[in-house]
Amino acid sequence: MADLEIKDLTVQVEDKVILKGANLTLNKGEIHALMGPNGSGKSTLANVLMGNPFYQVVKGGILYKGEDLLAMAPDARARKGLFIAFQYPVSIPGVTMSSFLRTAVSARRGYEKELIPVGEFQKLLKQKLAELPIIEPTIVGRYVNEGFSGGEKKRAEILQMAMLEPEIAIMDETDSGLDIDSVKIVAEGITRMYERANGNMGILVITHYSRILHYIKPSNVHVMFDGRIVVSGGPELAEELEAAGYEGIRSQFEVIAAEVQHEGAVKRAGKVFWVEH
Amino acid sequence: MAETGQIVEAGQLTRRAVEAISERHGEPRWMREFRLDAFEAFERLPWPTTRDEKWRRTDLSGLKVDELTPFAEAPAGPLPAGLRMTVDAFGAHSGLLVQRNSVAVHADLDGQVRERGVVLADMHQALREQPDLVREHFMRYVRPEKSKFSALHAAFWTGGTFLYVPPHVEVALPLQSYTWIDSERVSIFPHTIIVAGEGSKVTVIDGFGSLTAEYQAFADPIVELALHEGAQVRYVTMQDWGRNVWEVGIIRSALARDATLNSLLVGLGGKLVKADVESVLQGPGASSEMLGLVFGDGRQHYDIQTLQEHAAPHTTSDLLYKNAVKDRATSVFIGMIRVHPGAQKTNAFQVNRNLILSDGAKAISDPKLEIMANDLRCTHGSATSRLNEEHLFYLMSRGLTRAEAVRMVVEGFFAELFERVPLERVGAQLHVAVAAKMTE
Incomplete structure (x- = not known):
């Protein structure tokens, strides 16, 4: 049983179908990269994994540790160890990071009636901040994402990830909006978290560019095109994409897209495959 | 201890009842006549209806003043747990006054503060001991004929707080006053006067609460604040009535030159609450911060009408009201900025933010301007x-569960107010109160 199993996921927003039968399997102890051009559906997949009510799943399903993930509310998913670092985290006026983090950590750790004791929380926070030198400690006194720069928002997401110690983490374009030095430091922080979890954390890195993958080494790379994962391979795939861009895949994709339209069934052109369900 | 309603029977809004109340307190002749004049005004003025502009949003037809007793003795025995908890929660104070029903039951004032000339007493005691001071200020800023309810108040007032801070005296710890309704079927009319002498400084916390009762009770309080030159007053009124209390109240402040008032009105309890909160900037350099936090649930109805009145140049008013409503509650905010001719170089700011938490809840916002000067900064937004x-x-x-997430968003909504009121205990109390509202 895989830890996260996405099967034939078809998702629409209002009347537009965004995911058209996506398949992906991820286990703890693995790092996968999900790449693809803008608008291919990567962020939609991330949001559906977390249960964003804005998206409607019309077909397919997701199993998380054998359970029906789509039947769970977002908070239940989070308490069971699923985490997403959002591409565009929203700001919550008037709510300080520290009170938010303390409430979230309490939820994740199964405190029901009360919150994790202040002392214990402070100790944990101090430890995580020490492990993530890129994060300005004063951030915890500020309102959640309010007035944060793009980079501060991304770093705040990483701090939340560190505090919540997820089992499966989805990083949605965490590298976008960060300069190259920041990408490196954030990636190192994530890698350290992953290593420290000692096989108890799986990560799905969603990215448009391969640069973050120089620092977070994936074992598997998937490429999404037009709502489907059309190529899966090893880390070399990311390097190929870096060299050739998405154009090589796009031309192969267009060839079989035309064929599938005429004939249906399973198609493969070079690396690109397509399963019509 | 006398039984509730001994000197006046229920429904007796009569001249004889006014006389009985005046006699019960051994009042001087001028006060007795003041009451009787007010009673005439009360009889003359019509009950407001929703056809009156000021009452358009608030229907009083469910208020049965004529079935309530306009004076009720304090019950015997120790303070009720709810009241004691509230008093304790606000922590250290320089003085404390407690009123139950229509009668003050406790008053203390730190000896050192007293020695410096500070007077903290219930209004009847003050009338006996400081007759001239009381006479100078009593209903000077809110006239009895202002409305049916102010006339009713002026005729039947009992209890309330009198505070006098002499010039240049600073009172370090807050002075606290609690008004608690123990009985049902009663009306209370506490009258509070705060006089802050030139260059004085004081913080006052004015709390209101009641037992949860089956039948209606009514409160018609009037608070008058007089800030002399350069006085600095922080005034917090925290209303957490039980669910069957109706209130029609007025808080009006008058600020002399360079005086600063920081006020916060908190509205949590009650069934229907109508409050006029008015600040008149009479001297150049005067500054009034008017904050409000209202959180309605169930079928609560709040109607808050504010007035920022600039009668002198170089004056500042800064108003922020945050109202949250859930279930089927309604909040009405009507905010008036009035700038007199000649009140140039005035800064008048008004912000009203409302958060609706349920489909059945309603928030109404109606900012108004009457500007008769031409050199000023004025902003208003809702x-x-x-x-x-x-x-x-x-x-x-x-x-976070959905409920926790909502609670956090609501706390965040009010956070700006918590930050602007540097009274830790008040902030803590508000957090508890907001959390309790969320779970109701």
């Missing part, structure tokens, strides 16, 4: 929003 699903999703994605 915004009403519903719960933002994206915010909730974000918080829930970190493991």
Whole structure:
């Protein structure tokens, strides 16, 4: 049983179908990269994994540790160890990071009636901040994402990830909006978290560019095109994409897209495959 | 201890009842006549209806003043647990006054503060001991004929707080006053006067609460604040009536040159609450911060009408009211900025933010301007929003249940007010009160 199993996921927003039968399997102890051009559906997949009510799943399903993930509310998913670092985290006026983090950590750790004791929380926070030198400690006194720069928002997401110690983490374009030095430091922080979890954390890195993958080494790379994962391979795939861009895949994709339209069934052109369900 | 309603029977809004109340307190002749004049005004003025502009949003037809007793003795025995908890929660104080029903039952004032000339007494005691001071200020800023309810108040007033801070005296710790309704079927009319002498400094916390009763009770309080030159007053009124209390109240402040008032009105309890909160800037350099936090649930109805009246140049008023409503509650905010001719170089700011938490809840916002000067800065804005699903999703994605996420958003909504009131205990109390509202 895989830890996260996405099967034939078809998702629409209002009347537009965004995911058209996506398949992906991820286990703890693995790092996968999900790449693809803008608008291919990567962020939609991330949001559906977390249960964003804005998206409607019309077909397919997701199993998380054998359970029906789509039947769970977002908070239940989070308490069971699923985490997403959002591409565009929203700001919550008037709510300080520290009170938010303390409430979230309490939820994740199964405190029901009360919150994790202040002392214990402070100790944990101090430890995580020490492990993530890129994060300005004063951030915890500020309102959640309010007035944060793009980079501060991304770093705040990483701090939340560190505090919540997820089992499966989805990083949605965490590298976008960060300069190259920041990408490196954030990636190192994530890698350290992953290593420290000692096989108890799986990560799905969603990215448009391969640069973050120089620092977070994936074992598997998937490429999404037009709502489907059309190529899966090893880390070399990311390097190929870096060299050739998405154009090589796009031309192969267009060839079989035309064929599938005429004939249906399973198609493969070079690396690109397509399963019509 | 006398039984409730001994000197006046229920429904007796009569001249004889006014006389009985005056006699009960051994009042001087001028006060007795003041009451009787007010009673005439009360009889003359019509009950407001929703056809009156000021009452358009608030229907009083459920208020049965004529079935309530306009004077009730304090019950015997120790303070009720709810009241004691509230008093304790606000922590250290320089002075404390407690009123139950229509009668003061406790008053203390720190000896050192007393030695410096500070007077903290219930209004009847003050009338006996400081007759000239009381006479100088009593209903000077709110006239009895202002409305049916102010006339009713002026005729039947009992209890309330009198505070006098002499010039240049600073009272370090807050002075606290609590008004508690123990009985049902009673009306109370506490009258509070705060006189802050030139260059004095004081913080006052004015609390209101009651037992939860089956039948209606009514409160018609009037608070008058007089700030002399350069006085600095922080005034917090915290209303947490039981669910069957109706209130029609007035808080009016008058600020002399360079005086500063920081006020906060908190509205949590009651069935229907109508409050006029008015600040008159009479001297150049005067500054009034008017904050409000209202949180309605169930079928509560709040109607808050504010007035920022600039009668002198170089004056500042800064108003922020945040109202949250859930279930089928309604909040009405009507805010007037009035700038007199000649009140140049005035700064007048007004912001009203409303948060609607349930489909059945309603928030009405109506800012108004009457500007008769031409050299001033004036801004006003109001915004009403519903719960933002994206915010909730974000918080829930970190493991917070929907209820926790909503509570956090609501606390965040009020946070700006907590920050602007540097009274730790008040902030803590508000957090508890807001959390309790969320679970109701």
